Amino acid sequence: MNNIFKALADPNRRKILKLLREKDMFVGDILENLNITGASLSHHLQILKNADLVLSEKKGQYVEYSLNTTVFQDVLKWIYDITDKDDPKGGKDE
Amino acid sequence: MNNIFKALADPNRRKILKLLREKDMFVGDILENLNITGASLSHHLQILKNADLVLSEKKGQYVEYSLNTTVFQDVLKWIYDITDKDDPKGGKDE
DNA sequence: AAGGTATTTAGATAAATATCTAATTATCAA
DNA sequence: TTGATAATTAGATATTTATCTAAATACCTT
Numbered sequence: 001m002n003n004i005f006k007a008l009a010d011p012n013r014r015k016i017l018k019l020l021r022e023k024d025m026f027v028g029d030i031l032e033n034l035n036i037t038g039a040s041l042s043h044h045l046q047i048l049k050n051a052d053l054v055l056s057e058k059k060g061q062y063v064e065y066s067l068n069t070t071v072f073q074d075v076l077k078w079i080y081d082i083t084d085k086d087d088p089k090g091g092k093d094e
Numbered sequence: 095m096n097n098i099f100k101a102l103a104d105p106n107r108r109k110i111l112k113l114l115r116e117k118d119m120f121v122g123d124i125l126e127n128l129n130i131t132g133a134s135l136s137h138h139l140q141i142l143k144n145a146d147l148v149l150s151e152k153k154g155q156y157v158e159y160s161l162n163t164t165v166f167q168d169v170l171k172w173i174y175d176i177t178d179k180d181d182p183k184g185g186k187d188e
Numbered sequence: 189a190a191g192g193t194a195t196t197t198a199g200a201t202a203a204a205t206a207t208c209t210a211a212t213t214a215t216c217a218a
Numbered sequence: 219t220t221g222a223t224a225a226t227t228a229g230a231t232a233t234t235t236a237t238c239t240a241a242a243t244a245c246c247t248t
Binding site: 037058 | 236245
């Protein structure tokens with residue numbers, strides 16, 4: 001969970017996720033939306049991948065990134081655990 | 095939203111939230127669960143308060159902290175926005 | 189093969205953050 | 219009022235993190 005929350009704690013990374021929500025995108029296309037260098041973007045994408053929030057697939061010269069929505073289920077569950085006062089008492093955090 | 099995600103991006107702070115899920119607590123009681131100094135804890139509580147994730151009430155010599163579950167609704171909404179591909183297209187992030 | 193484009197990696201740096209000790213403030217109890 | 223306890227604030231430090239430029243890698247096109 002720590003990787004996930006850390007990954008979500010940056011505005012640029014959240015913006016990337018929002019972009020990918022609409023459609024799968026190549027790195028270059030994402031880059032045009034983000035006022036940072038390609039190197040910085042690569043760094044952010046690495047962090048998102050590490051948290052399993054995005055998937056990447058090499059397509060020839062390009063790399064296409066997509067949202068991995070399954071992981072968000074874990075986050076939702078974590079929040080529900082916090083929110084629901086009377087219940088199974090949430091599992092471990094990390 | 096940035097304050098919230100930043101606040102959630104630390105294990106100790108998430109642990110505090112889990113503790114408060116069970117019951118309202120005084121700072122000292124929280125402290126016993128956390129292998130950090132009181133000063134550090136104060137710092138974390140400040141960040142959580144700033145994100146509106148917790149509320150505090152002075153009770154004599156003590157300060158009692160409690161979970162403010164309403165804010166989690168915003169996080170849930172944010173995640174739903176990300177998750178639901180076809181829909182109003184989420185509002186601004188910050 | 190040679191040159192061009194897309195992306196990542198390396199290395200450096202500045203800013204943010206988590207933590208600590210020591211000092212301060214506020215309240216309680218004799 | 220004095221001494222003890224609870225919590226926060228101040229100031230310092232080490233780690234993490236976001237960012238950059240430059241270099242490397244991978245693939246495409248001619």
